[in-house]
Amino acid sequence: MDTQQNTALTRALAEVPGPLPTSGVIHIVIPHTDRFTVVGNHLAQHPDLSCTAVGIAVRIQSLPQGVEVSIKALAAHCREGEKRIATALRELEALGYLQRIRQRLPSGRVITRTVFCNQPTALLRPHHPASAPPHTQAQARTQAAPAPAPAPAARPEQAVPPNQPEPPAPEALAAPPVPPPPPPLFVPLVPPPTAPKPPPRSLPRPSEPTPELDRAATAFLSDLHRHAPQFTLSEDDVRRLVPGVAAWLERAARPDAIRHALTDDPPHPLKHPAKLLRYRLIELLPPPPPGIHDLAALARPRITVTPFQTCDDCDRAFRSPTPGHCRDCRDSRQARSPAAQVPLGPSPALSSSS
Template sequence: MTSAHSNAPSSAPSRVSSGVIHIRTRQTSHFTVLANHLAQRAGSAVTVGVAAYILSLPDGAPITIQALCVHFAEGKTAIAGALRELEAEGWLERRVERGPHGRIVTRTFAYDLPGTAAEPAGTSAPEPESSGGPEPTEPSQPTPEPVPVIEAVDLLTRLPHRDRRLLLSEREITALAPAVTDWLDRGAAPQEITEALTTGLPARLNRRPARLLAHRLTALRPPARTSLRPPARTSPLPEPDRPPVVPLQNCDGCDRAFRAGRPGRCRACRVSAEARPAPETHCAA
């Protein structure tokens, strides 16, 4: 009897006895380098996936919520939440700028490492030649102002599509964006915010409508989602005073169930017994 021999090459021995074993292939094109603290970020998998997808795109690719929803199966709420988390952690930065013709545009910067200078990929500043003397001390740069949330800026920028009089300046959008973000954090949908800001406007507006929008964002602010929940109780509710429950008894006459404090006959049997004539008694002569 001949023994069977396998021509398949034996796998190299691994020191790992459990868990994942990587089979790595050297790639020379069409790949993206991700920092471990992004790829291994704890929390939402949607946030990591959106970040990896954005970093893999070429410069100039659209990354609006609508464009990302076309690629991902998640809805607008999940995508918007992922973008807010990435912006809060420094992976994304949105800058509202005024174009050469006065139009407000939003530029988006995606960082493969948060905290680095915002320069387009492929460009690097030339290093100055060393003169041998002491290096000049760089002046400390002021802390940049917090960048408005992506969805809030987009919402305020799109208001002129509903009413042409609601064209806002860059400074006004930056000032109003935190209030819009507060609405979003309270659970309001973008369409609800747009309706609140554009419905029932007066026939004549002031020169700058930002003051009216700021008033509406404050006066019509919805309650926070946490305030809609009933407060947590630290002790159980007291039991209401209830009358004592009369126990059930079986009638000695008809065996029907009735409520009474002690065994005996039901009401029907008692009435029937009372209605019967008393038996006659005869005395012996």
């Protein structure tokens, strides 16, 4: 029995323009009239995306606005499992097709929005409207620009005096100014996924590590599960967090205050207690206690009081840092001092003898 021929396929192949290739795929392009999605070749032929990621991207791009595209929602409608879908979503997120944005609502609640961009490279450059072909632009300018009116003949009495500058040419007056380029219609507010991230902050360490601080911090972390059972740490976690607790103890923080700051109001469920403790040890580090010189600067300055002295001449009391005479006695002594001095010069006896 002969093989049944598909007449519709044969007719479609006959309508393909040009000679058919001898090998490889043959495309029969039938225009879509409804229920279709435009997919760019940059996505369909992306060299760094797996076929699963391309298929998941096409699936998400074909869904309407507001449809949930979580891992479980996609797994409910696809044959791939949750692990393969999660891997595909990470590939799309690394290349910018998929982005997750955290946004705070007016009520204070923080939600995560999932944004899918069909052409992420277009977000990084300003978008300008597509320009028309050159012949179309020239035709439009010819139709829009009116024909220049003939310049009137200059009359003898309207001649330009030689001392004044000549008027500008009609072509210069008719030339419109070049408008500035339009601003970009879309400016991305979310940095690309390949943008460099700041390095994580390091765990605080004591300025003068001592064996006593190390033992106290180790005992504190090892005993933490008795007060908060969800903070059960492994030996490696305790060894990594010891410098941070030692820095708190060095700053005169009491163990109960440290325990309250580190374990109060944890998230539910708590998946990584060591990461939460490390974050709080860094962000809630108390300031160092003030030194002796800092406290002396805060103390109230003393007022220097000049003591009382007794005058050696009149026994009057007066204020002075050293004993001596009061002001009146000093003035009287200065008044009597010129009369008590002997004038300088030769004596009268010596003058008469000579």
